[in-house]
Amino acid sequence: MRYSLSLIAPALALTLILPTATSLGFGPYEQHPYEQQHWFETRQVKSQDPAPVKPASSLVIDTFRNPLHNDLGFWHGTGENLTLQHEPGSMRLFPTDPDQNFHTQFDVHDCFSLLPWKDQFLHVVFEGNEEFTVSLNEHNAQCNPAQSPFPGVPDSVQASRYIMRTRSWDPDHDDDDWDESLKHGKQKLPLKHRFRNDTRGGGRQRPARSKRSELFIPLSHFRLDHKRVVSVSFTGFYTREPITLYRVEIVPDVPSPAAWNGYFNIPEKLPTGQLILRCSRPNSFAFGIDDGQPQYAQEVMRILDEEDVRVTFFAVATGLRDRSTNFTRFYGEMLKKGHQVALHSNTHPKMEALPTLHEINDEIVQSIRTLEDELGVRCRVTILFLQGQTLTISSTARYFRPPFGTVGVRLRQQLAQYIDNPYIVNWSVDVEDWLWGDTNTPERQLDAFYRDVARGGNLAVMHYLNPITAGYLRHFIRHVKSLGLNIMRVDQCLEDPNSPPL
CATH class of the missing domain: 3.20.20.370 (Glycoside hydrolase/deacetylase)
Structure with missing residues (x-):
């Protein structure tokens, strides 16, 4: 039952919150259930005739360089009056309700196939709120945003179960675990360390202090048709702590369990309702x-x-x-x-x-x-x-x-x-x-x-x-x-x- 005036539109009715100031801050405004669904607008699509999808070692979805579209050239934005603030390289969300959501699209006018990456992992770098839901959203059977439902059915996981918790380096103390982890190869370093310490020049640097967290979620844990996905979304916020997103991508590997990452292992997929x-x-x-x-x-x-x-x-x-x-x-x-x-x-x-x-x-x-x-x-x-x-x-x-x-x-x-x-x-x-x-x-x-x-x-x-x-x-x-x-x-x-x- 819904009780009249204080209630909101359904959680799947998504609304893009447009910029209101030169600071690229975004805020809520009155929402109508359909007319303002900006999912139905093309957001700087890179190509009208994209090349066939080829297997790749990774797929960068969003590094939040642009306030309106992701690295794939498609829309990213919010629904249910979620306030956000964009800075180049990050998107900060200020949730107040579990219906609020942030989506970053793979495509909008067609279905996107994740089959080339089906054995890989969704990797998210973020900071702040850990109490939320991560979903892969399936397109409808027609792959047509003008058909209902759009987006289609999601499958979801609980973010906090997939967090890799890493040890921050204290410059006043030696960290033998860090030195030992280098033996496994620098490709095993968490991305938050690679962001802070670019080793392309050949020098080895210890990880800087960071509050950033990383999620590694097997794509196999999202039980839907991977041939017709439409977006990754973040929703189900049941605390009001802000969250900052830095990177969303698909990667082939997860760091091996070690002291520096708390011996992180992928948890089992829990049963969920359909x-x-x-x-x-x-x-x-x-x-x-x-x-x-x-x-x-x-x-x-x-x-x-x-x-x-x-x-x-x-x-x-x-x-x-x-x-x-x-x-x-x-x-x-x-x-x-x-x-x-x-x-x-x-x-x-x-x-x-x-x-x-x-x-x-x-x-x-x-x-x-x-x-x-x-x-x-x-x-x-x-x-x-x-x-x-x-x-x-x-x-x-x-x-x-x-x-x-x-x-x-x-x-x-x-x-x-x-x-x-x-x-x-x-x-x-x-x-x-x-x-x-x-x-x-x-x-x-x-x-x-x-x-x-x-x-x-x-x-x-x-x-x-x-x-x-x-x-x-x-x-x-x-x-x-x-x-x-x-x-x-x-x-x-x-x-x-x-x-x-x-």
């Missing part, structure tokens, strides 16, 4: 309806009955436990009619903004327990018995819609700890009821719906927060039917073998 933006079943369309106001629930039920369609409801647990809302009876009736009821957190916070994993876990666990206790909907979980045996319980409650659509890697990882192969369901069609529902132009919800459907979106988000939006549901349904699409539950549109037959 992020969903669209239906996979051909010719399908699904409505994911989040919670709303109880007084409009019966109108929603009546429209769905009369139009003879099935949808998925994402229910907030606190509303189910509140007897005054009558939501338990309403959703119980919806289940009997063949609709799906799925998870939407316990108290509806921006879960990636929560400071601790304990708080994220509590939102997940309380949501799971409430759906089971109040509605009998059981999640696919693994239960450990005292005898040491395990049992997997199958059900339909693998589906979770993150409040506000905010997704970061901590949420994705923690869901996978409690639910077997969870689906994290966002959308490719937004009716924007959170934006227009309580204004003098509520009909713009229809415009938003028609626009996103025309772009190829087939998985919708809406709420029943006011009577106008509830009434528009019939218009939405009939428009989809007029296109010859089949409306169904989210699990059915994703071809889940455990979903009921159509």
Whole structure:
């Protein structure tokens, strides 16, 4: 559920923040969900007919020499009103919200293939905030930025797990470890040392003091189609500490474990939930309806009955436990009619903004327990018995819609700890009821719906927060039917073998 005026556009609606002063400082300004998406503008593309991609030992993506485009000649910039400051060679970000993001593109008008580098490592040099998500973002199937969703589905890792922590040199003390590390060859030195001490003249220099950190992430840890990537992004900031980016590239090697790098080893890839933006079943369309106001629930039920369609409801647990809302009876009736009821957190916070994993876990666990206790909907979980045996319980409650659509890697990882192969369901069609529902132009919800459907979106988000939006549901349904699409539950549109037959 989104609550009207204080809320922001979906995390994947990206906005370039234009320079406001000669100092090349960037700041937030009012954002509209689509019109200001500068992803749709070419940013000094190097060539209209680029040469075929050839295998290379490395690929430099961004050294932040230019405020508007990266070393590949494509756009880099921010979304969700993220303030930044550019200086030649660095980009400083000032995050205040986990939805905020910074993207640097491989391409925009076409898919970029990372297959020549598939066994290599994403290398990021940065300073400051370590609590964020790094994502590779997949283009849509058409490799067309005018189609929805754009960008497509990302896969993500937690930056702090991949940091190589190096020892700073103290000029007052000898460092035998540093001398020993030279025996392995200067190619093993971390880039932050090479930046500070250029040894191309042949002299060997010890590393200077530096607060810069380095990430080494195997490209294999990003589980997506590496033939059609569109960008690298940094998002999911859950502290307000600034971060400065210095270099983003793909490199063939990782330094060998040694004392000077804290015996760094690549960590294992943790299980994560699968992020969903669209239906996979051909010719399908699904409505994911989040919670709303109880007084409009019966109108929603009546429209769905009369139009003879099935949808998925994402229910907030606190509303189910509140007897005054009558939501338990309403959703119980919806289940009997063949609709799906799925998870939407316990108290509806921006879960990636929560400071601790304990708080994220509590939102997940309380949501799971409430759906089971109040509605009998059981999640696919693994239960450990005292005898040491395990049992997997199958059900339909693998589906979770993150409040506000905010997704970061901590949420994705923690869901996978409690639910077997969870689906994290966002959308490719937004009716924007959170934006227009309580204004003098509520009909713009229809415009938003028609626009996103025309772009190829087939998985919708809406709420029943006011009577106008509830009434528009019939218009939405009939428009989809007029296109010859089949409306169904989210699990059915994703071809889940455990979903009921159509």
